[in-house]
Amino acid sequence: MSTGITETDDDSTETQTQAVGAARAAGDVYSEMTSEEIEAANEQSRRRTRELVEEADHTVELKVFRFDPEVPEKEEPRFDTFRVPFSKGMTVLDALMWARDQYDSSLTFRHSCRQAVCGSDALFVNGKQRLGCKTQVADLADSGVPETVRIEPLPHAEVVKDLVVDMEHFYDQMESVEPYFQDEDTPDGLEEQYQSRENREKVKMSTRCIWCGACMSSCNIAAGNNDYLGPAAINKAYRFAMDEREGDELTEHRLNIIEQEHGVWRCQTQFSCTEVCPKDIPLTEHIQELKREAVKSNLKFW
Amino acid sequence: MHEHDVIVVGGGGAGLRAAIAAHEEDADVAIVTKLHPVRSHTGAAEGGINAALREGDDPKDHAYDTMKGSDYLGDAPAIETLCEMSPEETIQLEHWGMPFSREDDGRVSQRPFGGLSFPRTTYAGAETGHHLLHTMYEQVVKRGITVYDEFYVTELATTDHPDPEERECHGCIAYDIKSGDLVGFEASGGVILATGGDGQAFDHTTNAVANTGDGLAMAYRAGVPVEDPEFVQFHPTTLPSTGVLISEGVRGEGGILYNGEGERFMFEHGYANNDGELASRDVVSRAELTEVNEGRGIDDEYVYLDMRHLGEERVVDRLENILHLAEDFEGVDGLEEAMPVKPGQHYHMGGIETDENGHTCIDGLYAAGECACVSVHGSNRLGGNALPELIVFGSRAGSHAAGGDIGKARIPTGPSARTEDETGLDTPVSPGAIDQPDPDAVADGGAVAANPTATVKQTLEGERRRVDEMMERDGINHAEIRSDLQDAMTQSVNVFREKEGIQDALEAIRDCRERYQNVAVDDPSRTFNTDLLHTIETRNLIDVAETIALGALAREEFRGAHWRAEHQARDDEDWLKHTMVAWNDGEPDLYYTDVLLDGEEKTYEPKIRSY
Numbered sequence: 001m002s003t004g005i006t007e008t009d010d011d012s013t014e015t016q017t018q019a020v021g022a023a024r025a026a027g028d029v030y031s032e033m034t035s036e037e038i039e040a041a042n043e044q045s046r047r048r049t050r051e052l053v054e055e056a057d058h059t060v061e062l063k064v065f066r067f068d069p070e071v072p073e074k075e076e077p078r079f080d081t082f083r084v085p086f087s088k089g090m091t092v093l094d095a096l097m098w099a100r101d102q103y104d105s106s107l108t109f110r111h112s113c114r115q116a117v118c119g120s121d122a123l124f125v126n127g128k129q130r131l132g133c134k135t136q137v138a139d140l141a142d143s144g145v146p147e148t149v150r151i152e153p154l155p156h157a158e159v160v161k162d163l164v165v166d167m168e169h170f171y172d173q174m175e176s177v178e179p180y181f182q183d184e185d186t187p188d189g190l191e192e193q194y195q196s197r198e199n200r201e202k203v204k205m206s207t208r209c210i211w212c213g214a215c216m217s218s219c220n221i222a223a224g225n226n227d228y229l230g231p232a233a234i235n236k237a238y239r240f241a242m243d244e245r246e247g248d249e250l251t252e253h254r255l256n257i258i259e260q261e262h263g264v265w266r267c268q269t270q271f272s273c274t275e276v277c278p279k280d281i282p283l284t285e286h287i288q289e290l291k292r293e294a295v296k297s298n299l300k301f302w
Numbered sequence: 303m304h305e306h307d308v309i310v311v312g313g314g315g316a317g318l319r320a321a322i323a324a325h326e327e328d329a330d331v332a333i334v335t336k337l338h339p340v341r342s343h344t345g346a347a348e349g350g351i352n353a354a355l356r357e358g359d360d361p362k363d364h365a366y367d368t369m370k371g372s373d374y375l376g377d378a379p380a381i382e383t384l385c386e387m388s389p390e391e392t393i394q395l396e397h398w399g400m401p402f403s404r405e406d407d408g409r410v411s412q413r414p415f416g417g418l419s420f421p422r423t424t425y426a427g428a429e430t431g432h433h434l435l436h437t438m439y440e441q442v443v444k445r446g447i448t449v450y451d452e453f454y455v456t457e458l459a460t461t462d463h464p465d466p467e468e469r470e471c472h473g474c475i476a477y478d479i480k481s482g483d484l485v486g487f488e489a490s491g492g493v494i495l496a497t498g499g500d501g502q503a504f505d506h507t508t509n510a511v512a513n514t515g516d517g518l519a520m521a522y523r524a525g526v527p528v529e530d531p532e533f534v535q536f537h538p539t540t541l542p543s544t545g546v547l548i549s550e551g552v553r554g555e556g557g558i559l560y561n562g563e564g565e566r567f568m569f570e571h572g573y574a575n576n577d578g579e580l581a582s583r584d585v586v587s588r589a590e591l592t593e594v595n596e597g598r599g600i601d602d603e604y605v606y607l608d609m610r611h612l613g614e615e616r617v618v619d620r621l622e623n624i625l626h627l628a629e630d631f632e633g634v635d636g637l638e639e640a641m642p643v644k645p646g647q648h649y650h651m652g653g654i655e656t657d658e659n660g661h662t663c664i665d666g667l668y669a670a671g672e673c674a675c676v677s678v679h680g681s682n683r684l685g686g687n688a689l690p691e692l693i694v695f696g697s698r699a700g701s702h703a704a705g706g707d708i709g710k711a712r713i714p715t716g717p718s719a720r721t722e723d724e725t726g727l728d729t730p731v732s733p734g735a736i737d738q739p740d741p742d743a744v745a746d747g748g749a750v751a752a753n754p755t756a757t758v759k760q761t762l763e764g765e766r767r768r769v770d771e772m773m774e775r776d777g778i779n780h781a782e783i784r785s786d787l788q789d790a791m792t793q794s795v796n797v798f799r800e801k802e803g804i805q806d807a808l809e810a811i812r813d814c815r816e817r818y819q820n821v822a823v824d825d826p827s828r829t830f831n832t833d834l835l836h837t838i839e840t841r842n843l844i845d846v847a848e849t850i851a852l853g854a855l856a857r858e859e860f861r862g863a864h865w866r867a868e869h870q871a872r873d874d875e876d877w878l879k880h881t882m883v884a885w886n887d888g889e890p891d892l893y894y895t896d897v898l899l900d901g902e903e904k905t906y907e908p909k910i911r912s913y
Contacts, residue, residue: 161827
């Protein structure tokens, strides 16, 4: 022991004989678990999982896509089934986490905030792009609890492992539209740039994008044409092109970017991106508006 | 091996701001982060940024409010730095295009927040953090700053010296999540930890799954003291089923709290006769739990937060995001019904001890943001003070690590700042390492190498051995250990604390630590092995939880967020001091340092804190 912290040595004898830590405090040395003890602990965990499933009023069956290029039995994509106890308010992400923590710690998916703002867990759930954390399991049935929920990685993206897809192409497209505010003459010091409430309102929805990639995955055009900027990147361009704090010259420059060969004109207004966007961004409308702006801007030079 | 002047660990608000500042000093800076930057939990911050921008407001008033809110455990040089720099840093974000909410005249909007004497909380809807995070990431892209995303930093490369103040940090080791390679990063200027919160040490938290206190645990084991770890903020308005945060902005705009009997209890039961719902967060959290404990809650669990009277137009204009959160995560329409809320772990005031330049006592090691403790928040953070902390101290740490001249710090750090020992702490079990020396601790017989590169290489070898062992052996899974740890912390080191409960928690933590000696990673793959990643995180959570519980046991008074059943008053005579928990090569050492109440122009005299 160091200078600061002394152990209890006289009182609470009762707890000392029960807790592992207290035994050490009383002078015993910690010893590693034997392989029998490890097996017993793991068997106990499995038994507890079985009990939780058996005791549950309702359960739901997850059919989850599995793939791992490095593990022989997962090299060939397959679906695994996990039976999970259902509780009111349970999201698809909750169910996946339960399956991972109780059955198979190798079950792999991205997730972080659990509240639809980090954009990590866009998945293909029952055939539609959705955020796992924002999708209530109960909403996947007409009434009651769904029998089965099918969970796959986002289509039209390379699968890294299980439900994880490679996002590099998505990020590249996002970053190709100069996705940053560019100022012509920023005021000095504490002076702010003014923006009308109307203009802020105009860009508001476009600024809500969380880069989840659901829109890109749902888009037929993007699926067939890797060079297409895609809805999210065009929306990002919209966010700046419509912001009155950037001057006219920059707006012009931005319209040139989205008007390129693989820009806005590729969009065939199928609205699939708008349908799946978890932040309700009117992506197709934004793309259409940029088309109109581009036309107007071109006419100016005729 | 990757080499840069400055390495920033973490891609949230503090990390991005630090990287931009270092870049502005012409440093070669890289961000190493376990999540892509836009996934960081800064994005979940809702309320706003406190900044004295307007006529009638003054950074001095902001400083006074912050000191009072801290219950006089903040350090004046840190608080004054925060309040003086916040206006310029906030306007900087506006200049970078952040979509703030606007007044009719086109200026950025500000609103009232708890504990503030002026409506100075600058906001962008109820999603201020999302916009701050994305705006700064945009600036990182603009500058072409290198980002190693989905690289999980597992350990710091620090030299070995008996005295932490003589140690040097030369880099870190990261696990490339996609490829499974362990990679060394060497930093000639410095490593800045900006890893955020550690709410996963509790089971009901507003924090993300990724907020596992990695930076705090690594700095602690490298020898940097953890300052005031016992001070954990429990936010009064989180949704009961998930812990999702309902912004203080709701109360700032006029939202009202009711108990199960329809009473506006903040006033009717005398918790805060002047400020009511807008009292400081710790005050409101205790009031809610008292209502529930005395049988006036709903379902013995929560109270109601009502914003219906604000009207649809105002709610949609200023709090629209709250409607979505209540609907998606609690199934409640905030325009039609009151929302159920209860306190949940939200923010760690304590953290890695730094000075106002973000520097720790280890040469070349910095920390900024929630993982750090400068300390501006003392025993309780005011709403709207976390985001300015990210940008102000992120910026300062970045500049300083890149060699910028931002002045000499006034706050002393490291064991030499010790003013008093703790000699009688009554712990039921030994805290700290199980093996001596602990193989996970860098400074313990680890890197004794002669030069920086060799230090990184040697640490890398150690990490490879650690990971290989966990991958190859048979053992138990970490998930149950993590879950038991979270339960113990929420059970006994929560809003209400008492000695026996905290001791029980320490025993439970020790039990978790011993079981952790037997963990193994079941997933055999090197590709995207989150089993391995989460297993390493759990070790960090154990260290974090233990510092919190030790500090909570030691501090025998009631100050700010720290409430003790046996000690129902703030005790300035004995406890106007910072708690420091040092790893001390595996045998934790608890001591105290002075609180600095002398500001540039005046001394902050502790007063009774009432709202």
